[in-house]
Each structure stands twice: as structure tokens, then as C-alpha cells.
Amino acid sequence: MNQGKASSPVVLNRNKSSETQFIEKLKKVEEETTNSALAIQFPDWDLTPPTTLLKRKRSKLL
Amino acid sequence: MGERVIRTADLRNMESYLNNLGNSVNIVAGQIENVGADLNNTKNTLDQLINEFHQFVRSDQLQKNVQLAETRLVKVRQELETEYGHYGDVRRRVNGILQAVDTSLIKKETIENASEDQMLAAPRYWLAPCLIALSAWINDNKELAEKAMNEAIRRDNEKTALFFALVTRRGARYKASRKWLENYFGLQDPHQLEREIVVLIDGFTNGIFGPDARIKCGKKVESWIEELSQKVGFVEEQREQWKVALESKSKKVDEELYPYLREFGKNWGEIEQSLEGVKLHKIIADYFQDVFAKEVTPVKSIAVAVDALLDTLVSRFDDEELPLRRDERLLSLVIQENGDQERAEKLFEEEKVIENQISFTQLLTNFSIHPEVSNASIATQKFSISLSKDWIKSAHEDLTAENRANVPIDINLSIDQWEGVTQDGTNEEELIVSINNHVEKRRNAALSKVKLGVQHWAGLIGGILFTLTGFGVPFLFILAGFCYLYFYLGRRNLRSRKAHISSEFDQLSKYCTENLRASIAEVVDYRRDYKENDANAQLVTEFLDGISPEQYTFSSFDSARSVQ
């Protein structure tokens, strides 16, 4: 049971506004900690990890 | 016989010889003293010499140490340059890209670095292909970027994943960042986590990597729990720790409550303990509700801490170079300390960064049970509690059962010298009768001790005797009178004493009955108090049941967005 969810629209709205608040704050933090000079250099495509799952290293005790 | 007469002249001679001898002895003694003093001087001089010699040896040694260190340092540095010279180069270039503020500078750097040469120059260093991949990416060269990326992964998949997770975040490529971060978490062994993980966990639970990352990385951490739970003892340990933690929140029963049971309840200790335990349910329920009511806000300081990881990662010496780098550092210290090997080694030990790894079990305990010690953010705390909820439930259920098992069935009351037992106070009247009987018995026993003494009876008998004999001697009537008076006064005294005693026992009876009624009233209160609070155990269970792993996120929004 998710305590956040509710059937009444009032609660939903309250949730939404707190969520939008959260997203706003997140955006603000992101802005403040982005290196904009770097950011604008990247091309359209993303460099993402290969689709085959990466395997865990052997024990690092060696 | 004449020889016995010693001539005076001979005597005088002997005397002067003896005097001379005495003088000589004195002179010799004086000379011996001088020798003694000389000896002291010699000894002091000798000690001094020895010290100076030692010092000389030592400073010579120190000098040699320095010289040796200098020579070796040169060799070590040469070796570093030959073997790992390129590593430093790679690091500089990476920083050149990451820390440049001028876009044209970045462009220039990346063009230079978008070639495969670096990979060959530092064939084992993971950062080298990362540098190329990054540069190629910025230069829009997909083929080279992917080729270099795969090479980097081959050399060290963990560090590569972390590197790109952090670089993409810094470059505002959040979708890519999340993917890399997920991979990084997936590669971790929960028994041996790097300490950075704390910052990263704080990062994703606080949304620094985006709402999707929170869910996906959260799932990876959940799988760690599953893995750790396979070992016998892991779950048990967590549960025991939670038991201790929950119990520590209990509060003592308010001093002002239950005054009568405190005084007259023989087993008040048991009653008190059961109350403390049962009131704990509400305290625990409130505690968890408070934690989860707190808002999670993305905070710049956490983002900054996450970002700082990138700089550390890049500038950190690679495992391969570490032995030489360590030698370099130690030798530099020896030179710095002018050859004092011991001191240099001590400083070196102190500088050593704690590299040991930490198990997630320990982290989990820190985050959820001792958040104030581990500086965990609220988001991480919520996350950890939700991961632990089954064990918390178990611990709480055990504590609850224990509390219930130890509720005293009988309450033993002790008032004055009377003792009685009640379970729930319904036998009040029976007990009142009992205590009244007890008081009556005591009263009777006390009263029966108050008797006329022998002297009083003697007085009566005397009176009668005198009366009888008084008929012959009228004077005896007077004596009889006194006797009767004595007897009468005795009886009057007795009566008043008895009345006094009786009234004391009246007081006692009142005291006992009042206190008994009050105690029984408190027994009823106690049972009701206990029952009401016992029902709160349910609150804790319900709350814990209600926590879903997404509870710490704004899941209605996230689940919509995470549909990808």
C-alpha cells in the first residue's frame, strides 16, 4: 500500500505539487552543478554502456 | 731488667718518627683525594667523549640515510617516469577537458586526444581509453568513441562505469548517467564495497541522478540484500541489532503515575517493566512515522559531493603505480625529516588513506539505526529502513511477545502487615473483608495484652479483706477505701488505654481500606492502560507493512516517467 497514493483528488493535487516542487528543486541543483562548457560540447547521441551486461570483477583481494 | 728502661731520647725519636709517619699518611690521603677528583674529571670527560662519539655516529648515519634516500628517490622517479610517465599525462589531459571553462579550449584538447596513441602509450591504464572515448564523443566520432569505451571496460569495468556516470552527470546527460550508474551498482560485491558508495547512495536516494536512477539503483541495492540474506546469520544479526535499537527507545514510567502500586505493590517491578515495554509501541510507531514524514529535497551539497568523486577518481594513482608512488612518498619524507627513518615512517603511516572496503551490512546498520553517526541523509535513512522492514517487523514482534509473556498475572499487594492477591481488581470486596479481618485480629491481639496487673487484683482482694476485717477495726475501712480506689483507678486507666488502642486501630483500618481501594483502582487502571497500549503494537506492524520500496520516492510521478 502506497501511503502517498490516495483516491481523493485533493490529496493527489497535493502530491503533484510537492512532486513538481521536487522536480523544480532538482532542476535547480542540476543547473548549479553542471559544467556548462562541457555540456554544450556533446553531440546529440549518448555514449552508453554496451547492452551485454558487464560482469562482476573477480575478488579484489588478489 | 735494665733494657726495659727505655731511654727518653729513644722515646722522643719514636715520637718524631710516628709524627712523620702520620704526616706522610695525611699527605698520601690528600693525594688519594686528588686522584679521586681527577678520576671524576676523567670520567666526565670520558662520558662526554662517548656522547660526542654517539652523536657523531648518529649524525653520520642520518646523513647517510639522506644520501641514500636521495639516490633511491632519483631512481624511483626515473622508474616512475619510464613506466608510468604517461599515466600522469593522461590524468592531466582528462582534467584539461573536465575542468576547462572555455569551450574552445575543450575543443582543442579533445581534438588532440581523439586518437588511439594514448591507448598504446599506457597499455594497462583504464583512464587512457576513457580519455579517448570522451574526446571522440565530443568530436562526434562514434566509432572511435565506442571502440575506446569497450577497451576501457575491458581494462577496468568498475572505474570506467563510475567515470562515465559522473562525467555525463556533470555534462547534464542524465539519461546516460543513469545507465552508467546502474551498471556500476550492478558490478559491486556487497561484501566489499568501496567507500565512495556512501556518497553515491546518498546521491541517488536524494534524486541527484534523477528519479529513474532512484528506482533502478534502488533495485540493484535490493538485490544486494537478497544476496547477503543467503548467508546464515546476516538476517539474524540485523534483527538482533534492531531489537537493541528499538528497546533503547523505551522511556521510564512517569514518576507520578501509580503511586499506590509503587508503594503497596510487591511486584511493582514487574508491573513497571511491562508498562515500559508496552508503551514502547507508540514511541516506535511515532518514530518511523516521523522519519517518513520528512521531506526529501535535492540538495546542492550532495550533488557537490558526488561531483567531487570524479576529481578523486581521475587523480587517484592506479593500483599498478601504487608501490612506486608509495616508495616515492616515503623517501621524500625521509629527506624531509633529515634522515630520521623512524619519524618518516610514522608520518607515512599517518598519511595513508584508509583504503579498506566496507560491507553493506555495516552500512545498512549505520544508515538506518545510527543515522546521526553516519551522516546519512533522510532519503538514505528512509531507503535503508524500507530495505530492513522485514527484520524490523520480526524484531518488534519478538519484543512484543516477550513483553506480553512477562505481564504479571497476579498482583501482590502488601499493606501494613497484610498481604493479598488480585488479578484484575474484581475481587475487591473479598480483599476488603480480608484486610478488615486482619486489622481486627491485630486489634484483638493488642487489646488482649492490655490487662489489669497483679497489683490491681491484689488491691481488690486487699480491699475486700480490709472491709471484712474492718468490722473489728474501723480504721481498716480507710485502708479498704484506698484499696478500692486503687483498683477503680486501675480499671479506669485500663479502659482509657483500651479506648486509645481501639481508636488507633480504627485509624489503621481506615488507612488500610483506603489504600487498598486506591491500589485496586490502580490495578484496574493498569490493566486498562496496558490493554490500550498493547493495541498499538498493531500500528507498528501496519506501518511497516505499508512501506513499499518506492515509499521514499514520489512514486506516482516516477513510475509514469520511468516507463521507457
Added chain:
Amino acid sequence: MRRPLLHSKTNTQLSSRTESRTKVEYTGLALEKRLRQKRSLNYVNGFTQLDAGTVTCNHTEIDELIQKIKNEFSDLQPYHYPIGIIAKCYLGDDFIVHTLDTRLEIVKHYKKGEALPSEMDRGKSLALHPSYEFIEVYSDTLRAVSSNGNVAIIKR
């Protein structure tokens, strides 16, 4: 999710439990873990029906109850079974609990104020509590079973 290739020795005890219900020698933590597992509904219901009988259960009914215990703990050695079960008694005003002694195989009903045998006495107030269906008595612990099969453990 990938797991380390090397298992510790203790893991094998757990894995053997999931494979088949062959008798395994559980000790220490593994035993505790097994005994904390949720009880099956069949087992739980078996004991709540104890009231339905008359004052003295006949031997077939007792055998059935003991069989229920054997089924529930079929993977354990008999000396790990509970030595007794205590449950509320609804027979009448006078009786408050009844007990099943698994070793002697008898059922006894107790009136208010009557003391239970020493090792079971601690479980009396627990058995009376509405949250628990019955209490399993062991030599060193009590295990309180709720209607949904959850088990709580009391050591002291």
C-alpha cells in the same frame, strides 16, 4: 543477479532444505531460522480446533495433532519438535488453557488459578493473549504463533 562463485559451507544446509524434505541436522542459527519460518495454515488451524473436543481428548484426536506437528516439521529431527503446545480454552468459565504434551501424548485442561507444569507456565499469559493462536513450548524458548502463521520468539 550474479552471486560469488564460492559459497560458504553454511549455505549448503539451506540449499538442501529447499531441495527435499529429507531430515537434516540443523544446529544453531540454521535451526533458529527454520523454526522462525511462517507456519502453514493447515498446522495453525489444527490447533485452534483443539477446543472442539470434550474435556479429555481421545487418543485418535491426540494422534492427529501429533501427526500435524510431524508434518509441519518433517525436515527436523524429533528432538527439535516443540515439547508442548498451549492454547486458549473456550470450554467453559472454569477452564482457561489446555496443553498438549507431545512427549507424553496427553491433553490437559487447566482451570483458572491452576499452575501449569514448570516449563509451560511462562506461556500461560501469552496463550491467553488475543493476538496469538497458540504457543509452542521448547526447552529453552517459547514460540508464539499468530493466526496468519507468523512466529515470534521469546527466549528469556
